[in-house]
Amino acid sequence: xxxxxxxxxxxxxxxxxxxxxxxxxxxxxxxxxxxxxxxxxxxxxxxxxxxxxxxxxxxxxxxxxxxxxxxxxxxxxxxxxxxxxxxxxxxxxxxxxxxxxxxxxxxxxxxxxxxxxxxxxxxxxxxxxxxxxxxxxxxxxxxxxxxxxxxxxxxxxxxxxxxxxxxxxxxxxxxxxxxxxxxxxxxxxxxxxxxxxxxxxxxxxxxxxxxxxxxxxxxxxxxxxxxxxxxxxxxxxxxxxxxxxxxxxxxxxxxxxxxxxxxxxxxxxxxxxxxxxxxxxxxxxxxxxxxxxxxxxxxxxxxxxxxxxxxxxxxxxxxxxxxxxxxxxxxxxxxxxxxxxxxxxxxxxxxxxxxxxxxxxxxxxxxxxxxxxxxxxxxxxxxxxxxxxxxxxxxxxxxxxxxxxxxxxxxxxxxxxxxxxxxxxxxxxxxxxxxxxxxxxxxxxxxxx
Amino acid sequence: xxxxxxxxxxxxxxxxxxxxxxxxxxxxxxxxxxxxxxxxxxxxxxxxxxxxxxxxxxxxxxxxxxxxxxxxxxxxxxxxxxxxxxxxxxxxxxxxxxxxxxxxxxxxxxxxxxxxxxxxxxxxxxxxxxxxxxxxxxxxxxxxxxxxxxxxxxxxxxxxxxxx
Numbered sequence: 001x002x003x004x005x006x007x008x009x010x011x012x013x014x015x016x017x018x019x020x021x022x023x024x025x026x027x028x029x030x031x032x033x034x035x036x037x038x039x040x041x042x043x044x045x046x047x048x049x050x051x052x053x054x055x056x057x058x059x060x061x062x063x064x065x066x067x068x069x070x071x072x073x074x075x076x077x078x079x080x081x082x083x084x085x086x087x088x089x090x091x092x093x094x095x096x097x098x099x100x101x102x103x104x105x106x107x108x109x110x111x112x113x114x115x116x117x118x119x120x121x122x123x124x125x126x127x128x129x130x131x132x133x134x135x136x137x138x139x140x141x142x143x144x145x146x147x148x149x150x151x152x153x154x155x156x157x158x159x160x161x162x163x164x165x166x167x168x169x170x171x172x173x174x175x176x177x178x179x180x181x182x183x184x185x186x187x188x189x190x191x192x193x194x195x196x197x198x199x200x201x202x203x204x205x206x207x208x209x210x211x212x213x214x215x216x217x218x219x220x221x222x223x224x225x226x227x228x229x230x231x232x233x234x235x236x237x238x239x240x241x242x243x244x245x246x247x248x249x250x251x252x253x254x255x256x257x258x259x260x261x262x263x264x265x266x267x268x269x270x271x272x273x274x275x276x277x278x279x280x281x282x283x284x285x286x287x288x289x290x291x292x293x294x295x296x297x298x299x300x301x302x303x304x305x306x307x308x309x310x311x312x313x314x315x316x317x318x319x320x321x322x323x324x325x326x327x328x329x330x331x332x333x334x335x336x337x338x339x340x341x342x343x344x345x346x347x348x349x350x351x352x353x354x355x356x357x358x359x360x361x362x363x364x365x366x367x368x369x370x371x372x373x374x375x376x377x378x379x380x381x382x383x384x385x386x387x388x389x390x391x392x393x394x395x396x397x398x399x400x401x402x403x404x405x406x407x408x409x410x411x412x413x414x415x416x417x418x419x420x421x422x423x424x425x426x427x428x429x430x431x432x433x434x435x436x437x438x439x440x441x442x443x444x445x446x447x448x449x
Numbered sequence: 450x451x452x453x454x455x456x457x458x459x460x461x462x463x464x465x466x467x468x469x470x471x472x473x474x475x476x477x478x479x480x481x482x483x484x485x486x487x488x489x490x491x492x493x494x495x496x497x498x499x500x501x502x503x504x505x506x507x508x509x510x511x512x513x514x515x516x517x518x519x520x521x522x523x524x525x526x527x528x529x530x531x532x533x534x535x536x537x538x539x540x541x542x543x544x545x546x547x548x549x550x551x552x553x554x555x556x557x558x559x560x561x562x563x564x565x566x567x568x569x570x571x572x573x574x575x576x577x578x579x580x581x582x583x584x585x586x587x588x589x590x591x592x593x594x595x596x597x598x599x600x601x602x603x604x605x606x607x608x609x610x611x612x613x
Contacts, residue, residue, distance in 0.1 A: 065475050071478070072604075075604050076604060101478075102476045105476060148516055149515075149516055150515050150540060165516060166518035166541075168518060168544065168548060168602075168603060168604075169544070169547060172547075214510060214513065215462075215509050215513070215536060218510065218536055218537075218538060218539060248510060248513060250539055304463055392472040392473050393472055393476075397473075410465075410467070410514060412467040413468065415467045415472065
């Protein structure tokens with residue numbers, strides 16, 4: 001199903017390989033676009049994989065899981081946030097607050113933003129942090145964006161360097177405006193060919209993770225390229241980069257093109273933070289090729305994201321809950337797909353369908369286009385934009401012994417509720433079709449071939 | 450930095466942060482409270498059976514999944530002295546260094562043949578692991594990182610309030 005072209009990746013301790021290029025009457029060091037972003041952000045002319053640099057952060061984001069950021073900030077002797085105008089807070093994981101403790105955490109974070117002069121506080125209901133930052137113009141090609149969330153890799157689909165950190169690293173960013181990074185190796189994944197009916201970006205990435213396994217990209221940047229990726233709408237490209245963290249990736253990348261700029265223009269972004277492009281002679285230590293046409297509607301069986309199976313193999317299993325939402329599978333395209341499938345039909349008796357738009361903006365557009373009405377009439381339940389039950393906190397956690405199909409990204413034991421619940425990660429098309437029948441169903445059963 | 454006669458607790462590959470610290474406890478902020486739920490997703494009995502000062506031994510990709518720092522806070526607060534794994538997920542690894550939990554990457558860990566409940570001596574600076582009758586060697590953490598861990602993590606670098 002895939003061809004590995006090269007694998008001579010260097011270990012951590014080897015001297016990085018420097019390639020030189022003759023151009024404009026001088027020698028240039030060959031670099032990848034993401035290396036150029038890190039180099040420029042750390043005031044260097046060049047960097048190479050394995051090197052440690054201290055880079056200034058363009059945009060920092062703290063979400064509401066992380067009151068620890070504030071605690072660590074003060075423990076680090078912080079008195080003022082160095083760049084309040086580059087700092088954002090998004091309340092998404094506990095939105096609106098499900099418990100007194102979560103409400104108290106929100107209150108303390110609001111107070112912190114007020115005290116530090118941080119104006120970009122996106123309170124409850126604005127959406128999941130990555131989508132919110134994109135929609136409010138914080139993400140542009142070439143920018144270095146750090147968030148307290150592992151799925152920050154999502155932003156690579158717009159040519160940004162997006163990476164997640166923990167609370168204390170974020171506290172250091174708030175205090176100092178910068179953080180150290182190890183320049184990652186870049187692993188290239190080329191996808192060519194036209195995907196078959198019922199196959200979405202989610203199926204492609206589940207197939208890739210299931211083939212290469214969940215630790216294949218630890219500490220690396222994963223770049224997606226090829227004719228399939230070029231043909232995908234930006235919303236679908238975001239899914240590929242979002243889930244690259246499930247392979248261990250530090251960041252992801254897709255070279256921006258006209259589609260990227262059209263997508264960003266709707267949010268008022270018309271200029272790159274740094275105009276970067278990978279040098280033509282750049283050497284990829286690892287490169288993998290996939291044929292999209294050969295990939296079927298896929299799912300991750302309960303337990304781990306690389307537990308790959310064709311949807312067909314799991315058909316007939318009863319589903320208690322279907323969840324369509326999150327930074328992986330809650331964008332307009334995902335809700336539109338569900339609406340097309342469920343138009344004029346009803347969710348099966350004995351199955352619950354929960355839909356949570358990834359952002360307020362997605363919710364508004366889904367309303368304007370009639371998707372929300374269609375889905376409500378089919379029996380779906382809508383909830384406040386945010387992360388929802390993805391991390392098992394609220395808005396639809398699952399009981400012991402139940403089976404859940406989710407368009408989110410993770411099915412670790414206990415992730416969405418009980419340790420004894422079974423979670424299948426699927427595409428929005430598979431989720432909607434399975435909600436219709438009440439059992440796991442291949443979307444090709446209802447989609448025209 | 451030496452750890453003597455420490456009990457080891459063995460786990461497999463891809464132990465994610467939901468297994469280390471389940472999402473349902475993420476709203477907690479008190480470190481002692483966070484410490485009561487260590488490894489509950491992987492083994493609900495772990496907080497009860499764990500002896501303070503023990504060492505976690507795991508396979509590849511330990512700490513994958515979410516960026517939650519609670520995963521390191523819980524291990525530190527229940528008293529885990531070190532985590533040895535074939536490889537670590539990067540955010541978890543960074544969090545360990547920042548919070549001074551020794552996390553040692555030992556790709557050849559399988560060949561040590563370690564068993565659940567075994568007592569080991571660990572010398573982090575020398576890079577040795579002794580099981581009573583055998584001594585194994587591994588690449589130690591860099592000197593600067595060890596020093597940072599000994600001082601209590603990244604907080605030690607910023608003891609005085611910033612100027613201006």
